[in-house]
Amino acid sequence: MSAVRGVRGAITVERDDAELLLSATERLLREIVAENAIDSDDVASALFTLTPDLVSQFPAAAARRMGWTRVPLLNFTEIAVPGGLPRVIRVLLHVNTEKRQDEIVHVYLDGARVLRPDLERS
Numbered sequence: 001m002s003a004v005r006g007v008r009g010a011i012t013v014e015r016d017d018a019e020l021l022l023s024a025t026e027r028l029l030r031e032i033v034a035e036n037a038i039d040s041d042d043v044a045s046a047l048f049t050l051t052p053d054l055v056s057q058f059p060a061a062a063a064r065r066m067g068w069t070r071v072p073l074l075n076f077t078e079i080a081v082p083g084g085l086p087r088v089i090r091v092l093l094h095v096n097t098e099k100r101q102d103e104i105v106h107v108y109l110d111g112a113r114v115l116r117p118d119l120e121r122s
Contacts, residue, residue, distance in 0.1 A: 004044055005104050007032055007093040012085070012111035018057035021050075025062035025089055028109055032093060035105040044094040045072040051088045052080045059089050088112055 011028040013020045025048070032038065046068070048059040060073035078090070088111075097104075108116050 002096055002098055004094050005097050005099060005101060007036055007038070007095055007104055007106060008091070008116075009093075009107040009109075010088055010090040010112035010115055011109040013054070013087050013089065016054050016056045016087070021054060021057040021059060021089065022062045022065065024110075025059040025091070026066060028089065028091060028107065029063060029066060031109065032091070032105075032107045035107055036095070036097070036099070038093070038095055038097070040066075040068055040071065042096045043068065043071045044096055045074075046094070047074050047076065047092045049076045049078045049090045051078050051084065051086055053086050054089065059091070085111065085115060088115075 009028050009032045011024045013024045046060070046063060050059065058075045060075050063071065063073055078088070106116065106119050108119060
């Protein structure tokens with residue numbers, strides 16, 4: 001039976017640069033899609049967040065660049081929590097899938113791996 005599942009992911013960038021943001025977001029999305037065998041037609045929506053130190057580009061633009069032209073996308077700024085990890089792009093995909101919740105692979109790349117060490121893959 002098909003259900004809508006949330007798929008999380010995050011990645012860090014070295015600095016606030018538009019092309020770095022787009023490339024990192026695209027890399028993150030491609031990894032999530034590959035790990036979960038997601039067809040873009042099954043993506044119901046995507047929510048992107050950026051830490052307050054990233055302002056040069058909307059991460060949703062990377063999804064558009066990948067051809068997600070009909071997927072509803074939205075960008076937000078994370079709250080500035082003292083001591084929080086800097087320069088992080090996060091995504092929450094809502095995906096129509098036959099997979100169970102425990103079969104979903106959440107993807108944390110580069111410096112963002114520290115956000116969810118419990119999900120670290122070997």
